[in-house]
Amino acid sequence: IAQDRGLFEKEGLDVRIQQIQQSLQALPALSKGQIDMVASANYVTYFQAQEKGTLDIRIVAEAIRAAPHMMDVLVPKDSDIKSVADLTGRKLAVNVLNNVQSLTFNEIVAEQGAGKPVYRQIPFPQMGAALDKGQVDAVHVVEPFDSAIQDESGARVLVDGASAPVQSIPLSGYITTERYATGHAKALAAFQRAIRGAVAIAAQDPDAVRDILPTYTKVTARQAKKIDLPVFPPTMDATQIARLTDLMKKQGMLEKPIDPATLLVK
CATH class of the missing domain: 3.40.190.10 (Periplasmic binding protein-like II)
Structure with a gap:
């Protein structure tokens, strides 16, 4: 602008x-x-x-x-993962390992008293395909890839990646x-x-x-x-x-x- x-x-x-x-x-x-x-x-x-x-x-x-839903954790629409706790030990895609996505999501996990997922590094543009093919159980994805994956595959939001305790961080x-x-x-x-x-x-x-x-x-x-x-x-x-x-x-x-x-x- x-x-x-x-x-x-x-x-x-x-x-x-x-x-x-x-x-x-x-x-x-x-x-x-x-x-x-x-x-x-x-x-x-x-x-x-x-x-x-x-x-x-x-x-x-x-x-x-x-901000709310500028980044989300998405799962396939028919996934058995219904809560953050269900992600414990499951494969979650992030764009870069040991960076801001895992940093903030670890705090959300701790806030809910759940265990951590296993992080897998997958670039944002490839996350939709990885989710569709079952290479990972969930993806931690930012806009505009977030909305695109939901539109294209019907993936559902498991949790807002900008929710408590990392809101507005x-x-x-x-x-x-x-x-x-x-x-x-x-x-x-x-x-x-x-x-x-x-x-x-x-x-x-x-x-x-x-x-x-x-x-x-x-x-x-x-x-x-x-x-x-x-x-x-x-x-x-x-x-x-x-x-x-x-x-x-x-x-x-x-x-x-x-x-x-x-x-x-x-």
């Missing part, structure tokens, strides 16, 4: 967008300075890179937080490096203003998001009208982001706590 509505241009910014399948793929390019920022960068991946010393990251803006952000942030403070302030403007448009008119999705993703206009959108936060909130880093520490995805407040570009 910021690009399409000229918000970057209004701020005097020349923003060039390169598409990637996963934010993990952009990590080496960001580290080498080949790109300046990763949009909608998966926090889990980048906090782990921060701890390992692969990157010294800075968060320019929040991208999305979890931050999932991704606009991430740059400390080196870039230090040398480009004015440009990043302008970028933040443009993003805030885009978020305001999205909040006032969700159809603006639905209209723009088919222009830079493989989502069709029909799918875009039906999918459940995430939350687009208007401001950064270190306390909310800390919910995620605290879970990462709790589940062993981080060895030491990370204070997100020290990483925000003010």
Whole structure:
């Protein structure tokens, strides 16, 4: 929206967008300075890179937080799995192992007093076929694949992947490096203003998001009208982001706590 509505241009910014399948793929390019920022960068991946010393990251803006049914656990319509407890020891597909999907779902499982599933790594575009063929018992899938699988195979929602206790948890952000942030403070302030403007448009008119999705993703206009959108936060909130880093520490995805407040570009 910021690009399409000229918000970057209004701020005097020349923003060039390169598409990637996963934010993990952009990590080496960001580290080498080949790109300046990763949009909608998966926090889990980048906090782990921060701890390992692969990157010294800075968060320019929040991208999305979890919203109802923007990610679901789906099972075949005739599956004998009727509850989260029934998934104990069964095969559940996630896009990347030991990342945000298993992190958040483990908390849902614990909240309901159930046992963990066995996670299997399957890319989102292949999850529908894997479910149909019985290669896995369930899939943990995000929009737009979520709605598409339900439409195409009649799969049913077992549980909302954004339900308690991980409702509204931050999932991704606009991430740059400390080196870039230090040398480009004015440009990043302008970028933040443009993003805030885009978020305001999205909040006032969700159809603006639905209209723009088919222009830079493989989502069709029909799918875009039906999918459940995430939350687009208007401001950064270190306390909310800390919910995620605290879970990462709790589940062993981080060895030491990370204070997100020290990483925000003010």
